[in-house]
Amino acid sequence: MSGDALIERLAAIVGGEQVLTAEADMTPFLGDWRGRYRGAARCIVRPGTTSEVAAVVRACSDAGVAMVPQGGNTSHCGASIPDTSGQSVLLSLSRLNRIRAVDVPNNTMTVEAGCVLQEIQATASRVGRLFPLSLAAEGSCQIGGNLSTNAGGVQVLRYGNARELVLGLEVVLPSGEIWNGLRALRKDNTGYDLKHLFIGAEGTLGIITAAVIKLFPQPSAVVTAWLAINSPQDAVTLLGKLQAGFGAGLTACELVSDVSLGMVLKHIPEAQAPLERSPWYLLLELAGAGDADVLRVQLEDFLGDAIGAELVSDAVIAQSGDQAARLWDLRERISEAQKIEGFSIKHDISVPVSRIGEFLDLAGEALNAAYPGIRIVAFGHVGDGNLHYNQSKPEAGENASFMASQPDVNRIVHDIVHALGGSISAEHGIGQLKREELQRYKSAIELDMMRAIKRTLDPKGLMNPGKVL
Numbered sequence: 197m198s199g200d201a202l203i204e205r206l207a208a209i210v211g212g213e214q215v216l217t218a219e220a221d222m223t224p225f226l227g228d229w230r231g232r233y234r235g236a237a238r239c240i241v242r243p244g245t246t247s248e249v250a251a252v253v254r255a256c257s258d259a260g261v262a263m264v265p266q267g268g269n270t271s272h273c274g275a276s277i278p279d280t281s282g283q284s285v286l287l288s289l290s291r292l293n294r295i296r297a298v299d300v301p302n303n304t305m306t307v308e309a310g311c312v313l314q315e316i317q318a319t320a321s322r323v324g325r326l327f328p329l330s331l332a333a334e335g336s337c338q339i340g341g342n343l344s345t346n347a348g349g350v351q352v353l354r355y356g357n358a359r360e361l362v363l364g365l366e367v368v369l370p371s372g373e374i375w376n377g378l379r380a381l382r383k384d385n386t387g388y389d390l391k392h393l394f395i396g397a398e399g400t401l402g403i404i405t406a407a408v409i410k411l412f413p414q415p416s417a418v419v420t421a422w423l424a425i426n427s428p429q430d431a432v433t434l435l436g437k438l439q440a441g442f443g444a445g446l447t448a449c450e451l452v453s454d455v456s457l458g459m460v461l462k463h464i465p466e467a468q469a470p471l472e473r474s475p476w477y478l479l480l481e482l483a484g485a486g487d488a489d490v491l492r493v494q495l496e497d498f499l500g501d502a503i504g505a506e507l508v509s510d511a512v513i514a515q516s517g518d519q520a521a522r523l524w525d526l527r528e529r530i531s532e533a534q535k536i537e538g539f540s541i542k543h544d545i546s547v548p549v550s551r552i553g554e555f556l557d558l559a560g561e562a563l564n565a566a567y568p569g570i571r572i573v574a575f576g577h578v579g580d581g582n583l584h585y586n587q588s589k590p591e592a593g594e595n596a597s598f599m600a601s602q603p604d605v606n607r608i609v610h611d612i613v614h615a616l617g618g619s620i621s622a623e624h625g626i627g628q629l630k631r632e633e634l635q636r637y638k639s640a641i642e643l644d645m646m647r648a649i650k651r652t653l654d655p656k657g658l659m660n661p662g663k664v665l
Contacts, residue, residue: 212242214244226278233274233331234280242287242291243287249403250374251313252590257372261285261658263285267310267342273626275398277628286414293311303412305320310340313331325411329351331348343365344396355412362409363379364379365406378407400659400660415483415484416485417482417491420481420519424474424476432553434507435449435549440492442498449578451477451583453477456573462531470512483664541586545585545619545622547613547618550601551581555612555613566600566604566605566608606633
């Protein structure tokens with residue numbers, strides 16, 4: 197089928213106005229938000245229903261044309277950007293943005309893939325429920341992309357990754373068939389749990405079009421605090437004491453280096469340091485069903501003991517929702533500040549919580565020895581062992597040449613992660629950024645199993661090619 201014939205067929209499916217072919221119209225879809233990847237496509241197709249997605253996939257499959265699904269295009273690893281050949285069709289799922297059902301007694305919500313995460317959170321809140329997936333891009337990222345990358349965020353400590361928040365999926369397979377697995381059941385032991393094939397697969401096995409997600413009771417008491425600490429090892433010790441003292445009430449525990457905070461203070465005009473500067477900080481959140489004042493007093497008592505034990509040098513507890521939001525803003529805008537500062541070499545790694553301090557010591561020593569004057573921005577989810585670990589040089593001229601060292605920097609960081617029993621991708625996925633790295637750190641049998649699944653579901657290799665494998 198010629199390119200023109202395929203575009204005509206796609207226009208007949210979704211309407212001519214939903215097939216974009218002009219360069220100016222396609223440009224916003226063909227680059228990632230970091231400015232790292234730029235691709236090309238035959239066209240952008242914007243289906244509005246699952247049946248339209250299925251028809252588009254069948255048309256592309258018949259024509260032997262590759263497909264790249266895209267949600268909010270907030271990927272950190274280039275998973276939603278096509279290659280530069282210009283031969284693929286990009287499917288934007290933004291028009292699949294309906295909330296199909298809210299079942300309050302069952303604590304579930306059925307949402308389409310294009311629903312923006314923040315809108316899902318707001319819908320849950322209106323019925324007295326919580327959807328706990330929360331990350332910096334929640335105002336623009338879409339749930340289909342969140343599930344396709346098995347997003348993590350700040351509340352994994354209490355609620356788990358995106359994978360743990362899904363009960364059922366609707367997926368368009370590479371053949372164009374629709375798998376309706378939208379089951380709202382906590383218990384369904386009828387064979388293989390197929391939804392987990394597609395969660396975290398980054399669109400390489402099929403296109404998620406809808407999901408049944410879990411809701412939770414909305415906590416009546418939420419307390420947020422910013423702590424000044426001396427070291428990551430103190431953070432790990434504090435985490436253990438917080439978990440012992442507050443149990444599941446500890447919903448978030450975030451580690452922030454002073455270098456990271458300094459970048460936010462430099463580039464975000466409204467940002468203010470809540471305490472005197474310290475080498476490291478811990479941002480924590482407690483939530484429960486009781487009274488916020490009682491919870492705040494309990495935290496004050498805990499912090500008094502921690503200061504006495506020299507695990508904490510200073511602390512501030514938010515006295516209002518606005519103050520809590522400002523504290524969270526310092527954490528959530530680190531990536532934005534880094535983007536303003538310039539390019540950096542980024543890592544999204546995880547290690548056992550017990551080895552966070554060891555990783556930071558080993559990686560810091562190795563990188564400073566290899567690249568004197570390096571600047572390391574380290575922050576992340578200490579509660580689940582996931583750190584965002586990024587490197588650059590302070591001077592723009594030096595940094596431009598330093599970026600060419602990415603393969604060597606990756607090897608230093610990832611070899612240490614691997615030696616400590618960690619992962620080179622904790623929550624951002626593989627995409628095109630880490631595809632070759634995966635070959636080094638996954639075992640041969642794991643890669644063979646992954647390729648076998650890919651061949652079985654996508655025998656033509658048309659679904660988001662060049663990503664993951």
